[in-house]
Amino acid sequence: MEMSANQELILETNELTKKLGGKPVVKAVNMQIRRGDIYGFLGPNGAGKTTTIRMLLGLAKPTAGSIRIFGKDIRKMRLAILRKVGSLVEYPSYYGHLTATENLEAVRRLLGVPKSRIDEVLSIVRLTKEAKRPVRGFSLGMKQRLGIATALLGDPELLVLDEPTNGLDPAGIQEIRELIKSLPQTSGVTILISSHLLSEVEQMATRVGIISKGELIYEDSIHRLREQAQGRVRLGVSNPESAWRLLLSHGYPVGWENGRLTVAKADDRTVASIVARLVKQDFEVYRVEEETASLESIFLQMTGTEGSL
Numbered sequence: 088m089e090m091s092a093n094q095e096l097i098l099e100t101n102e103l104t105k106k107l108g109g110k111p112v113v114k115a116v117n118m119q120i121r122r123g124d125i126y127g128f129l130g131p132n133g134a135g136k137t138t139t140i141r142m143l144l145g146l147a148k149p150t151a152g153s154i155r156i157f158g159k160d161i162r163k164m165r166l167a168i169l170r171k172v173g174s175l176v177e178y179p180s181y182y183g184h185l186t187a188t189e190n191l192e193a194v195r196r197l198l199g200v201p202k203s204r205i206d207e208v209l210s211i212v213r214l215t216k217e218a219k220r221p222v223r224g225f226s227l228g229m230k231q232r233l234g235i236a237t238a239l240l241g242d243p244e245l246l247v248l249d250e251p252t253n254g255l256d257p258a259g260i261q262e263i264r265e266l267i268k269s270l271p272q273t274s275g276v277t278i279l280i281s282s283h284l285l286s287e288v289e290q291m292a293t294r295v296g297i298i299s300k301g302e303l304i305y306e307d308s309i310h311r312l313r314e315q316a317q318g319r320v321r322l323g324v325s326n327p328e329s330a331w332r333l334l335l336s337h338g339y340p341v342g343w344e345n346g347r348l349t350v351a352k353a354d355d356r357t358v359a360s361i362v363a364r365l366v367k368q369d370f371e372v373y374r375v376e377e378e379t380a381s382l383e384s385i386f387l388q389m390t391g392t393e394g395s396l
């Protein structure tokens with residue numbers, strides 16, 4: 088795969104492995120995240136997402152393998168690297184009696200960033216109006232947005248979010264999704280976001296990594312995953328049997344099923360030339376339909392959880 092200068096690797100793991108209680112839960116994971124990616128890290132419950140993320144953030148020690156962030160080994164440059172990584176892992180904890188601003192102030196002092204940064208991050212996550220309310224009264228969605236604001240305080244180059252929409256209602260999920268989608272433009276940040284639902288990250292991710300039983304079984308652009316979800320094309324034509332014979336005689340990979348012509352994994356060009364050929368020979372083409380497998384069903388097939396949900 089070609090890689091230009093602005094696609095520099097922000098994060099890279101090499102055979103990253105973690106054993107817990109003697110059992111490997113993350114197995115030789117090689118993951119690559121490029122600058123500007125919104126990387127959807129997907130896997131069913133128990134697949135090893137949180138364990139991987141904890142290692143990336145220096146919260147757990149790998150059993151084997153290594154991690155490079157911003158081109159540097161985190162064993163050597165841990166603190167310098169982690170200063171530029173913002174994270175939200177599981178449910179963040181707050182001081183309920185303090186306001187959003189006061190909670191952010193506590194973290195701001197630790198990071199030593201200017202006071203003005205608080206208003207900036209509150210505005211990014213659209214909590215400016217709620218800034219002076221005690222966090223105790225916040226909805227779960229508002230708390231998650233405050234968590235993202237906290238993660239953004241240090242102006243990170245990499246933002247790591249572990250299932251940030253867990254437990255939110257559809258409106259809350261939509262809000263967080265819009266927010267995350269807007270971040271690369273507003274903050275120039277690269278994002279790793281985990282989820283157990285492909286549909287949840289599908290609309291924002293540029294790349295996806297799929298982990299199943301501790302193994303990274305897929306990593307590519309969302310575009311390539313969509314291509315895999317493309318199925319057969321079905322054509323409704325007049326006189327299908329002779330149309331089928333005509334196309335076969337010209338070497339097209341057509342089948343014939345229930346009175347419809349079928350073309351397996353047809354690209355645009357093949358479909359166009361088949362239709363042109365049929366029309367030229369005076370067949371009528373009534374419809375051209377694509378049988379697409381949903382992305383979600385591909386994900387479920389890959390992770391072997393199909394039918395169990």
Ligand SMILES: Nc1ncnc2c1ncn2[C@@H]1O[C@H](COP(=O)(O)OP(=O)(O)OP(=O)(O)O)[C@@H](O)[C@H]1O
Binds near residue numbers: 132
């Ligand atoms: N302390 C521990 N000791 C032993 N096994 C553990 C421990 N913590 C986690 N595990 C196991 O490691 C595996 C991976 O767990 P992990 O939390 O990383 O999965 P996950 O992908 O984040 O799942 P979820 O979607 O439920 O958050 C699971 O099988 C889990 O049971």
Ligand SMILES: [Mg+2]
Binds near residue numbers: 136137138249
């Ligand atoms: Mg988890």
